[in-house]
Amino acid sequence: MVEMRSPLDRRVDDLGRIDAVEVAFLAQVDVRCDPAEAARLGLPLEPNTVDGDLTRGALWLGPDEWLVVGLPGTAPAAIDELETALVGTHHAVVDVSANRAVIELRGVDRLELLASGCALDLDPRGGWVPGVCAQSLFARAQVILQEMEGSTRLFVRPSFAHYVVDRLLVSAGA
């Protein structure tokens, strides 16, 4: 029997040194549809915002693109639900659950650590508060950042995940 392995399952200790964990196997579904349909589905229309919670949230990625994130194992059900809701309209619902690894940073200094490689204004005074997200660069990796209460999620292609962890470790001096 073949087992499931997550991209960073070997890096638990390293992630611990920067107060971070991998959130493995999250359901991730890329949804593309017209903004009018998105409004009907409750997807966020305001750029770079998140609607929902830890069990199911939707991140704005573009005027006609969202990343729906849910608990592990819920992707097939989410896809069914979204396909049904969007039937008859021009849309795309694609399982991308393996397409990005998810790192959750929990330390109080996490935003300053991210600022070692990310040029976004990661300051509440600059608008970086729970409920916002952004696609940007962390050093040389494209990432999606999502701010939550007390933690920040970083979505990155699995092939860049080790690099991102290595870079965070060096910047943290850990």
Added chain:
Amino acid sequence: MSGRRVETGGTWIDRSLPITFTLDGRGIHGFAGDTAASALLASGERGGFVSPIAGRPRGVFSAGVEEPNAFVEIADPWFEPIRPATMVNIVDGLRVISRPGVGVLPDEPREPRPATHLHRHVETLVIGGGRSGRQAAARADGRVLLVDEQPVVIEPPAGVITLADTTASGIYDDGYVLCYQRATTGDVVHHVRARRVVLATGAHERPLAFAGNDRPGVMLASAARAYLERFGVLVGQRIVVFSANHGGHDAAAELAAAGAHVTVVDPAPRPGKATERLRSAGVDVWLNAHVVATDGDPALTAVTVSAADGQRTTLPADVLAVSGGWNPAIQLARGLGIGLTYDEGKQAFVHDGSGPDWLTIVGRAAGEVPAAYPIWVVDAGDDEEKYVEPQRDQTVADVARAVAGGLTSVEHVKRATYIGTTVDQGRTSGVLTAEVVNRLLGWSPGAQGPSNARPPYTPIPFSALAGEDSGPTLLDPIRVTPINDWHDAHGAIYENVGQWKRPRYFAREGEDMDAAVARECRAARTGVGVLDASTLGKIDVCGPDAGVFLDRMYTNRMSNLAVGSIRYGLMLGLDGMVFDDGVAMRLTEDRYVVTTTTGGAAAVMDRFEEWLQTEWTDLRVYCTSVTEQWSVVAVGGPRARDVVRALGTDVDLTHDAFPFMTFRDGSVAGVPARLCRISFTGELSYELHVSPFHAGDLWEAVMAAGERFDITPYGTEAMHVLRAEKGYVIVGQDTDGQQTPDDLGMSWIVNPGKGDFVGKRSLVRSDSVRDDREQLVGLFTEDPSLVLMEGTQLLETAEIPEPPAHMLGWVTSSYASVALGRSMALALVERGRSRQGGTIHAVIGDATTRCTVVDPVFYDPEGARRDG
């Protein structure tokens, strides 16, 4: 020089913390807060500094970044090839070596100071922690950052983040400022994005040019003052102050109050405000007088003064403190293209108000400097002895020679004399030189100003700019697939494919690359091989117009591809040249997954979106990247079906049920999988597309299932050989953006009957149909064991002609082929197809070797092997 530490005072030093360091092997005592220069002066020494070109003895000239003379290498406790001694804070274990303005790289690489990056967003950035800077910071709204290049900022304002030892290195577009912070805990390069930037960088004192002005003991008056105030160091006992402005006079008063015997030489004819004060303090003031010569052995011992009546007097002196005036330090703003205007009262170039509206200049940097008497050069004496740029040993005479040679612009004089191309970037020489040039040309003062300033403001190590993003793993991301652990554990030798590490071959005991690749190729054609093909780009294309869209992007038709089938496609640029290739799989009526080359994935995705967003907005298509949603294990060879069967699958693998270029969704080894019959080797081949979460274990299952068939993992090198034997091109290897499909012998893939597609019009441009275009052919070298180097140039003749020689083309791919039992190559050759069977010549060094032009499909041209 006979400098000494005075009893009390020195706002920057802590006398309770003594520190000893070595300069050129000699121990020097100082205190925490001292610089190497201040401690050196306090010890009464001058250091062994010399000029870089003429080797003239020199001494400390300034107290800051404008230092032209006193440079040191820091050898311990870290390495820096060169830094002004005035900007080296002494620490325990410090070992410095005097250097003549040029650093020396060590024989063995030394670890640089570690540095990290930090992005910051602020509403206001204030550069300069003097009085005007602190005031501006205190008054500013929002997030405020204050930086100062010096180690001490007194009374930092509340609510403001203040960083000392932090140099603003450059101000760039839209308030982007690079600030370099030196800290014992690790340097930080701050990338500051500020809505408003306030430049409060002060002014640099300007020296005067007179005979003998480069002697050790001659320094800026403000430096003498700074050494006293900051470090409690009285730089000399008998000080002559040659000053054309009251800044120098103020320095004289303080030096006298500290106990030095001070004489002021003032070229102004009439007494100023300071004159009476100085005289009543016991300071001798000479008006309408000039310093015309210095004497020493080589350090200063005497100064010759010419009085109003021309009478000359020689005064004993160990320090000659000079102040010609003040230059606002606006180099950082000049990099933004601001204009300068000349202030005649101050003999200074100030900002003319132009430039970005987010930049403000305040304080002395804005021109709030003392008025100065208009003098730059003392006429008496030999111009060959009047230095304008000590760090290049350039004098007034050198400038005169440049002007006599026809140069009128200071920018040209700079390049001819190297004045200003110095570590201090002309801080003491720039304005002085400009005024010398103006005067020589008979132009008025201020006619032209100093040469342009550009970042970095002061030298910044490359290692700091690199920060964390350096070294073998962090210079550029290293991307690996989920199967990489297995490759690592089984002798994989990697090659870089873009940012990916892909196994190039798997070396067994005692094998070199050639042997390993030969073994892998043999196995792939006679038994079964397995390749990790996960890196290929994959794009989900979905919508009612998906087929129409793909018809426009590829040269062939995709809209009539049957569901469940796969078709190879070629993509061109608008110029008709091959851009990328891949296969399209039709999942449903409205949905395809297309693959791209590993290196082309991002570019193809970008171009899909570009056409859909900017040109074909009416097409109902959505593209989603799924490159890392799937991992791909390619099992290929005559025994491939046996292996997949042994893995366990619910897919019917019989040929009729599962033909070539179709796919089936099902499972292998108990995990969901898409099986695709695609072959890049020409052998029977199954690509297993699975979730990356299963990929590592699936690979192991494949190896286990294949063990009894002697399954052989192979890498990119064997893959390249196998596909080349079949004449399959690799975009980017056999193409360089200048080949049409016909050039590659691939006219068959261009569908002339369908509608417009990207590149179609360009295929009929006269240049695209020239009969002398380079065409893809195969080559066999005369010696079958000779493997040509890729890139080898090809000639019509055996003799190499005189240059310019007309090249027929070049070798694009070249290998030793096990299947053919000899070497083979692919090449792009002028009129290649018409040369079939003919001979051309490959250039190797100074000689050539004969090659026969052959069909580029070397092996199994009928394609009989692909069904196993």
Added chain:
Amino acid sequence: MLLIRCPWCGDRDEIEFRYGGQAHLAFPDDPESLSDEEWADCLFMRDNPKGPWAERWMHASGCRRWFNAVRDTATYRMIATYRIGEEPTS
């Protein structure tokens, strides 16, 4: 490092974007009807003014949208950004 205002994401560093050349180029409806010279003109010839100029950018590391911009080619100042199909507002 220019600061570019993506019409959706707001101000971002230049490094997040890909440059797309001249804006408002009308792609010919019928390339087949153009002569080689006319086609080469479409493919290869672009304006090169000194001063404000309309060009395209794509937010490559962000929302991945294409948009237009008016930028001064002499000073690099970004004057306006606006969505495909819209007019510049300033």
